[in-house]
Amino acid sequence: MNVETPVLAEPIEDASWHRLSPRMLLVHPVIEIGRALPAIVGVFLAGSSQGHSYWGLGATGIVALYSLTRWFTTRLRITTEQVQLRHGLLRRRTITTARDRIRTVDVTSHLLHRLLGLGRVVIGTGTNDRNGSGRLVLDGLATATATRLRDDLLHRVPQPVDTAPSGAREIARLDRRWIRYAPFTLSGVLTGLVIWGFYWRIQGESGVDLARRGPFRDVTDALHRLSTTAEVVVVVAALVAFVAITSTVGYVLAFWNFRLVQHDGGTLQVTRGLVTTRATSIERRRLVGATISEPLPLRGVGAARTVAVATGLRTGRGAERGGEVLLPPAPRAVAESVAARVLDGTSAITSPLRPHGSAARHRRIARALLAGVLLVAATSIAWAAGAPAWPIAAAVAVLLLGVPLGLDRSAALGHEHTDGFVVTRSGSLIRRRTVLDERAVIGWNLRSTFFQRRLGLVTLVATTAAGEQGYRIVDVPVVEALELAEAVTPEVVKPFRAGPPATSG
Amino acid sequence: MALPCGGRSDDDGGMTDVLLRDPAHLVSRRARLYWTVRALPSWLLVGGLEAAILLPDGVPGAVSWSVVAATVVLAVLHLVVMPQWRYRVHRWEITDTAVYTQSGWVSQERRIAPIARVQTVDTQRGPIEQLFGLANVTVTTASARGPIKIHALDRATAEHTVAWLTERAQATGGDGT
Numbered sequence: 001m002n003v004e005t006p007v008l009a010e011p012i013e014d015a016s017w018h019r020l021s022p023r024m025l026l027v028h029p030v031i032e033i034g035r036a037l038p039a040i041v042g043v044f045l046a047g048s049s050q051g052h053s054y055w056g057l058g059a060t061g062i063v064a065l066y067s068l069t070r071w072f073t074t075r076l077r078i079t080t081e082q083v084q085l086r087h088g089l090l091r092r093r094t095i096t097t098a099r100d101r102i103r104t105v106d107v108t109s110h111l112l113h114r115l116l117g118l119g120r121v122v123i124g125t126g127t128n129d130r131n132g133s134g135r136l137v138l139d140g141l142a143t144a145t146a147t148r149l150r151d152d153l154l155h156r157v158p159q160p161v162d163t164a165p166s167g168a169r170e171i172a173r174l175d176r177r178w179i180r181y182a183p184f185t186l187s188g189v190l191t192g193l194v195i196w197g198f199y200w201r202i203q204g205e206s207g208v209d210l211a212r213r214g215p216f217r218d219v220t221d222a223l224h225r226l227s228t229t230a231e232v233v234v235v236v237a238a239l240v241a242f243v244a245i246t247s248t249v250g251y252v253l254a255f256w257n258f259r260l261v262q263h264d265g266g267t268l269q270v271t272r273g274l275v276t277t278r279a280t281s282i283e284r285r286r287l288v289g290a291t292i293s294e295p296l297p298l299r300g301v302g303a304a305r306t307v308a309v310a311t312g313l314r315t316g317r318g319a320e321r322g323g324e325v326l327l328p329p330a331p332r333a334v335a336e337s338v339a340a341r342v343l344d345g346t347s348a349i350t351s352p353l354r355p356h357g358s359a360a361r362h363r364r365i366a367r368a369l370l371a372g373v374l375l376v377a378a379t380s381i382a383w384a385a386g387a388p389a390w391p392i393a394a395a396v397a398v399l400l401l402g403v404p405l406g407l408d409r410s411a412a413l414g415h416e417h418t419d420g421f422v423v424t425r426s427g428s429l430i431r432r433r434t435v436l437d438e439r440a441v442i443g444w445n446l447r448s449t450f451f452q453r454r455l456g457l458v459t460l461v462a463t464t465a466a467g468e469q470g471y472r473i474v475d476v477p478v479v480e481a482l483e484l485a486e487a488v489t490p491e492v493v494k495p496f497r498a499g500p501p502a503t504s505g
Numbered sequence: 506m507a508l509p510c511g512g513r514s515d516d517d518g519g520m521t522d523v524l525l526r527d528p529a530h531l532v533s534r535r536a537r538l539y540w541t542v543r544a545l546p547s548w549l550l551v552g553g554l555e556a557a558i559l560l561p562d563g564v565p566g567a568v569s570w571s572v573v574a575a576t577v578v579l580a581v582l583h584l585v586v587m588p589q590w591r592y593r594v595h596r597w598e599i600t601d602t603a604v605y606t607q608s609g610w611v612s613q614e615r616r617i618a619p620i621a622r623v624q625t626v627d628t629q630r631g632p633i634e635q636l637f638g639l640a641n642v643t644v645t646t647a648s649a650r651g652p653i654k655i656h657a658l659d660r661a662t663a664e665h666t667v668a669w670l671t672e673r674a675q676a677t678g679g680d681g682t
Contacts, residue, residue: 311647442646443603443618443653446525450611463618463651470650482524485617492603492619498526 015079017086023116024071024140030112032067033060038198042205076138083123083153085136097123097136103286103311105150109143110276119146123153154267154281168269172327172338174258179251181329184297188246192239255328260338268308268342270324280324286310288440288466289421290326290339292349294431304335308342309436309467339435348421348435353414359455360475361410368406372399405429415473417484422462424473434471438488440464446481460485525615528598528605536595536657539637540588548580597655599666601673604644604653616653622646623674628663642666 007019033040040059047055074087083102086094104124113119121138141149223231256274263269266284271277289309298304306327327338340349375395383389408428416423422441425433445461452458452475460473460481473481486493555576559569590610597606604623607615625645634640640663642655658666 442622442648443616443651445617445650446615448613453613461650463646463648465647468650469648478524489619492617493525495600495602496525496528496598496605496617498524 015077017075017077020071020074020076020138020140021118021142021145022071023118023142025068026116027112027118027140028067028070029064032063036063038201038205041202045202046205071140078149083136085138095136099153102153103283105153105281107143107146107150107279108276109273109278113140114275114277117143119143121146121149150279150281154283168261168263170259170261171268171341172258172260172330172334174255174272174328175330178303178328178330179248181298181301181303182248182251183244184295184301184303185247185251185329186243186295186297187250188243188248191246191250192242251328255325258328260326260342262342268326270326272325272328282308282310282324286466287342288464289434289436290343290349291432291434291467292332292335292339294332296429296431298329299431302332303329304332305329306335306339307467309434309464311440311466343421343435343437346419346421346435348416348419348423349433351416351418351423353416353423353425354480356410356413356415356457356474356476356480359457359477360413361407363451363455363457363475364410364413365403365406368402368409369399370402372396372402375399413474413476415476415480415484417487422471422484422488424462424471426472426474434467436462436464436466436471440466441488443489443492444485445470462488528596528607528615530597532592532595532597532655532657533637533639533659533662534592535637535639535659537588537592539633539639539657540591541584542637543633544584544587548576548584551576552580595656597658599670604670606653606655608654608656616651618644618646618651618653620670620673623670626667626670626674628667630660640664642670644670 006016007021036059040056040063043059044053044056047053069089070087073089073092074085076086077084080099082096082098084094084096086092102123104122106122106124107119108122109119118140119142121141123136123138138146138149223234226234253274253276255272257277258272259270261269261271268282268284268287269279270282271279287308287310291307291309292304293307294304305325308324308326310324326342327335336349340346343349372395375398376392379387379391379395383392405428409426412426412428412431414423414425417438420438421435422438423433423435425431441462441464443463445463447459447461448457456478457475458478458481460476461470462473463470473484476484482493482497486497555573559573587610591608594610594613595608597604599605599620601620603617603619605615605617607613623644624647626642628640628642630640634657638660639657640660642658642663644653644655645651646653655663655666
């Protein structure tokens with residue numbers, strides 16, 4: 001491979017090897033240095049404590065140089081049949097993806113990418129997306145090239161470039177009033193944990209206690225001068241304020257300019273982001289359902305989010321667990337109507353569900369109380385052995401909280417088979433209602449513990465290639481579980497149904 | 506399949522027998538001994554840890570002895586009861602349209618997948634399994650939650666099953682999603 005390999009640009013599909021955009025030479029060092037920052041800060045602090053202040057500089061230089069090799073060692077090739085990516089300095093890898101297996105194409109632009117007019121293209125192919133091996137990441141193409149590549153890959157029939165905007169209808173866009181729900185997403189808790197982890201890593205690698213340095217010391221000293229009660233109140237208030245503010249910032253960063261558009265062929269396109277912009281396309285035939293997700297705080301204020309259940313979608317973490325967000329936290333009615341509209345106006349989104357009955361309720365409550373009972377027992381034994389009594393009070397509080405939790409969880413349980421969809425709902429702290437196209441159901445897992453069998457209950461899992469790969473119907477009476485399974489996939493379940501006792505030998 | 510249909514099981518293992526019958530075939534008889542042998546090392550480890558903690562502290566007291574006694578009772582119960590229980594639960598069946606298995610003991614699971622959606626079929630044999638002449642058959646579908654594993658078949662049955670399934674899966678075609 002010679003040095004004059006051209007950069008991928010206009011004639012995309014010419015079967016020869018190309019490079020990614022050379023502007024990535026500016027991006028890679030910044031990203032890699034940012035990633036290695038805790039280590040670099042550690043090296044710097046360790047070095048400066050021994051009078052070698054250049055250590056940090058050296059480490060930064062090494063990381064920057066190493067990051068540049070990524071651009072020099074990466075090539076890609078797009079033919080009429082496949083997309084190939086070759087990369088790696090010491091261990092060379094070639095990833096090949098057949099074009100007819102491509103199911104999603106994401107274009108993401110982080111801040112630096114945007115400043116330089118670049119986009120990161122992630123090509124998803126389905127089955128192996130979960131462990132990342134089925135994904136093909138083209139990090140760094142000029143935005144125009146990236147967009148054209150996406151359209152080329154998704155719409156296999158070559159189309160004139162200028163037809164893209166026409167025939168698209170908008171299903172949803174961000175309403176600024178929804179930002180008031182942001183503090184209730186509690187996404188700031190995660191941010192807090194990340195910052196805390198970062199702090200501990202720096203401290204661990206440098207051996208320097210940041211709480212004893214500079215402005216931090218003034219804060220800790222001021223706190224120590226307060227009474228214990230006041231200290232707790234101040235810390236809790238600060239944490240609540242921190243979570244509320246970071247959750248709101250997170251919401252705005254992630255969902256600013258959010259737009260959900262449906263193109264003529266039914267392909268959905270989600271674009272969003274303030275600093276980092278993302279554009280995700282989902283083919284209609286890959287979209288097999290939707291999840292309405294209501295974390296408890298959001299449910300308390302009547303809000304919910306909608307997540308796509310689709311094959312070949314990259315499954316993210318947190319809010320994006322199980323698929324792409326089709327609607328950020330918004331009023332519940334809006335979340336439901338968006339889910340219904342992308343699924344051809346199905347009534348399954350809001351249809352009433354079959355409850356799972358008293359046995360399921362008893363099991364939910366018993367399970368919710370279990371932790372409290374064990375805690376009370378443990379703290380009581382500890383108290384008898386000389387420990388203070390207040391942990392018992394805390395354990396009793398946990399026990400009492402178990403009652404509403406168990407009731408709420410049992411109230412959530414329900415399922416239905418309606419309008420060609422399997423519907424299931426469960427959960428209290430995060431309540432999820434998922435509707436799944438019956439044609440997307442592959443098979444069934446029926447799980448039962450010893451106690452479930454005694455109560456005549458089973459946890460039925462509908463396995464599928466989409467979203468979370470399996471959707472659970474928790475604690476459903478065995479009779480109803482089998483009725484559902486047989487109704488959805490008769491040819492698979494019927495042979496094993498026991499009608500009259502089997503006498504064949 | 507050319508394999509004979511097993512009779513009804515003694516029914517203490519099955520979980521929903523009235524509504525969904527057990528899969529037809531039992532696994533290999535040698536599976537019971539294999540499960541015992543496989544469970545042995547972890548109990549030896551627990552015993553070893555207890556000895557290491559209790560012995561250096563001089564003469565063990567009543568509490569220590571009761572812990573040791575409880576461990577021994579649990580270990581013997583597990584090593585004797587678990588394999589027998591499992592042997593009654595673990596069953597499998599393959600028809601023209603579906604693969605159906607039942608596994609577990611205290612917690613049990615039944616899995617059903619259509620042959621038409623099968624993507625891969627393969628066998629695995631661990632070192633202890635090879636010693637007992639056993640093999641596992643894994644049938645995967647497009648769902649990451651859907652793989653069906655038939656545990657502890659004797660080797661000939663496993664190979665026969667894989668060959669048959671592979672042929673069937675090819676016959677139905679499609680990409681299985």
